[in-house]
Amino acid sequence: MNVYGSINELVLKAIELHMIQQEDEIYARNQIMAFLGLTDFSQKNNHVERRNLDVPELLDELMLFAxxxxxxxxxxxxREMLSSQIMNVFLKLPSEINKIFYQKWTNSPEKATAYFYELSQNSNYIQMKRIAENINYKAVTEYGELDITINLSKPEKDPKEIAREKERRTTSHYPTCLLCIENEGFSGRIGHPARSNHRMIRLELNKEQWLLQYSPYVYYNEHCIVLSHEHRNMVINRETFQRLLEFVEKFPHYFIGSNADLPIVGGSILTHDHYQGGNYEFAMVKAKDEIVFALDAFPMIHFSTIKWPMSVIRLRGSDMKQMVAACNYIFEKWKEYSDPVSNIYAYTGGTRHNTITPIARMRNGRFEMDLVLRNNRTNEEHPLGIFHPHADVHHIKKENIGLIEVMGLAVLPSRLKEELSEVENYLLDRTNHIKPCHLPWSDEMKNRYQDEITPATVKKIIQKEVGYKFLKVLEDASVFKRKEGQEAFRTFIFSL
Known part of the structure; x- marks a missing residue:
C-alpha cells in the first residue's frame, strides 16, 4: 500500500466534496501526515493514479498502515478514534457550520438540513458504508407497509478484542453520556465512541438551548436527534409538546417525536432528555381516522383515533397554544386512568405506569400530533411487561418498543441474519443448526406453506412471517387491543 497515495486521494476527495478548498490541500495533507507519524512527502505522490475509492475505503487503508x-x-x-481525527481535518468549526446552516435556513429549512445531512455523511460521522450492510425490506399488512430492518451497521467485536479493550478501559465521567454536548469534537477513548468529526446545530425550543445532530447509524432518511443542552432525565410534560410543535414549525418537512419517559416502554437512553425526528413517512402517518370526537374545551382541535395496531389519539389544529393545551390535557387524564378489565392500572403504590409516546408533524399547513398510549406494568405471566412483546415473539424481538418501532419500523437484532439463514435450511429440509427458539414458528410455516416452500420462495416467505411477528409485537404493546379493546378505548375517550 502507498500510504502517501491514500492520503493524497483522501484530500482530493475532500476537495471534490466541497469540504475544503484547493488552497487547503497542502495544509490538510500535512495534518494527516502528522497523525500517521510521517515527516516526508515526495512530489511524485501528487501524480498517483486515482482509484475512485470512497472515504471509508481510504480511511480503512490509512488505519491498516497505522x-x-x-x-x-x-x-x-x-481505529475509530484515528479515523475521526483525520476527518476532523476537513471540517469547519461548529460556529462556522452553524452560521452556514442558518444562512440556508433563512431561505429554506430543507436546504439547511440537506447541507448538514450531506456534511455529516461526507465527514464519515454518519457511517453510510456500514449502514448499507443492514437488511431492509417492507412487510405488507392490513395497516400498510411496515419497515423491517436487521441492524448490522455496528460491527461486532471478537472476544479477544473485547478482552484487550477491557484492559485498556479507563474510568471517566466525561462526557456524562453519549448524547451530551461535550461529545462535539471529543476524540473518544476505549469504551466511548470517537466524536472528533461530530458537529451539532444550536436550536432554541421553548426558550431553552437544544441541539440538532444526526444519528451515526441512521435507520431512515435524515434520522436526527434533538437533545437538551442540559444533561437531565427524559420527561414528558407540557413543555415537551411545546418543543415538539415549535420544532416542526421551524422544520416543517421533518417529523419529531419523543420516546416514552418510563422504563420498558421508553427508549434505550432515559438519562438525557432528547427526541428523534427526520424526513421520512412511516406507515403510522398514513393510518386513517377511526373514532372521530370533539372536546368542548378545545373547539379548534380535531380529535380522532386511527387504524393502527397500537392505541393512538391524533390531534390536528392550527393554533399551537391550543394544541399544546389539548395534548397536555389528554396526557394528564391518561396518567391517572385505570381500567382493571384491560389490565391498565395507573399506579402501583406510588409508582406511575401510564405515559405516552408523542409524535409531531406538519400536514397540509396544520400541526398534527399523535399521542400513543403506553403502560409499563408487569405481572407473573409477562415479567418483561404486559404491554411489551410477549414471549411468543421474543425469538424475533425482545427489546423495548420505542418511538421508531411505534411508528412501524422494526429494528431487529443482528443475530437474526444467521439465525434466519438456518430457518431457511430447516424449511428446505437441509442440514441446519436452527435454534430451538425458532422451531415452533418454523414448524408452523412448514405446515402453512408446505406446497409453496422452494429455494426460490423461502426467503420471501420468512420475510413475510417476520413482518407478521413485528405486527404482533405492536399489538402486544397496545393498551387497548384492536379486537377486544375498542369499547374500552371508547370508554377512555368518553372520560375526556
Missing part, C-alpha cells in the same frame, strides 16, 4: 506502523493497536475503538 496498525502496521504501530501507531495504534488493532482495536476497533482506536
Amino acid at each position: 496498525v502496521q506502523a504501530g501507531i495504534i493497536e488493532d482495536l476497533f475503538d482506536e
Whole structure:
C-alpha cells in the first residue's frame, strides 16, 4: 500500500466534496501526515493514479498502515478514534457550520438540513458504508407497509478484542453520556465512541438551548436527534409538546417525536432528555381516522383515533397554544386512568405506569400530533411487561418498543441474519443448526406453506412471517387491543 497515495486521494476527495478548498490541500495533507507519524512527502505522490475509492475505503487503508506502523493497536475503538481525527481535518468549526446552516435556513429549512445531512455523511460521522450492510425490506399488512430492518451497521467485536479493550478501559465521567454536548469534537477513548468529526446545530425550543445532530447509524432518511443542552432525565410534560410543535414549525418537512419517559416502554437512553425526528413517512402517518370526537374545551382541535395496531389519539389544529393545551390535557387524564378489565392500572403504590409516546408533524399547513398510549406494568405471566412483546415473539424481538418501532419500523437484532439463514435450511429440509427458539414458528410455516416452500420462495416467505411477528409485537404493546379493546378505548375517550 502507498500510504502517501491514500492520503493524497483522501484530500482530493475532500476537495471534490466541497469540504475544503484547493488552497487547503497542502495544509490538510500535512495534518494527516502528522497523525500517521510521517515527516516526508515526495512530489511524485501528487501524480498517483486515482482509484475512485470512497472515504471509508481510504480511511480503512490509512488505519491498516497505522496498525502496521504501530501507531495504534488493532482495536476497533482506536481505529475509530484515528479515523475521526483525520476527518476532523476537513471540517469547519461548529460556529462556522452553524452560521452556514442558518444562512440556508433563512431561505429554506430543507436546504439547511440537506447541507448538514450531506456534511455529516461526507465527514464519515454518519457511517453510510456500514449502514448499507443492514437488511431492509417492507412487510405488507392490513395497516400498510411496515419497515423491517436487521441492524448490522455496528460491527461486532471478537472476544479477544473485547478482552484487550477491557484492559485498556479507563474510568471517566466525561462526557456524562453519549448524547451530551461535550461529545462535539471529543476524540473518544476505549469504551466511548470517537466524536472528533461530530458537529451539532444550536436550536432554541421553548426558550431553552437544544441541539440538532444526526444519528451515526441512521435507520431512515435524515434520522436526527434533538437533545437538551442540559444533561437531565427524559420527561414528558407540557413543555415537551411545546418543543415538539415549535420544532416542526421551524422544520416543517421533518417529523419529531419523543420516546416514552418510563422504563420498558421508553427508549434505550432515559438519562438525557432528547427526541428523534427526520424526513421520512412511516406507515403510522398514513393510518386513517377511526373514532372521530370533539372536546368542548378545545373547539379548534380535531380529535380522532386511527387504524393502527397500537392505541393512538391524533390531534390536528392550527393554533399551537391550543394544541399544546389539548395534548397536555389528554396526557394528564391518561396518567391517572385505570381500567382493571384491560389490565391498565395507573399506579402501583406510588409508582406511575401510564405515559405516552408523542409524535409531531406538519400536514397540509396544520400541526398534527399523535399521542400513543403506553403502560409499563408487569405481572407473573409477562415479567418483561404486559404491554411489551410477549414471549411468543421474543425469538424475533425482545427489546423495548420505542418511538421508531411505534411508528412501524422494526429494528431487529443482528443475530437474526444467521439465525434466519438456518430457518431457511430447516424449511428446505437441509442440514441446519436452527435454534430451538425458532422451531415452533418454523414448524408452523412448514405446515402453512408446505406446497409453496422452494429455494426460490423461502426467503420471501420468512420475510413475510417476520413482518407478521413485528405486527404482533405492536399489538402486544397496545393498551387497548384492536379486537377486544375498542369499547374500552371508547370508554377512555368518553372520560375526556
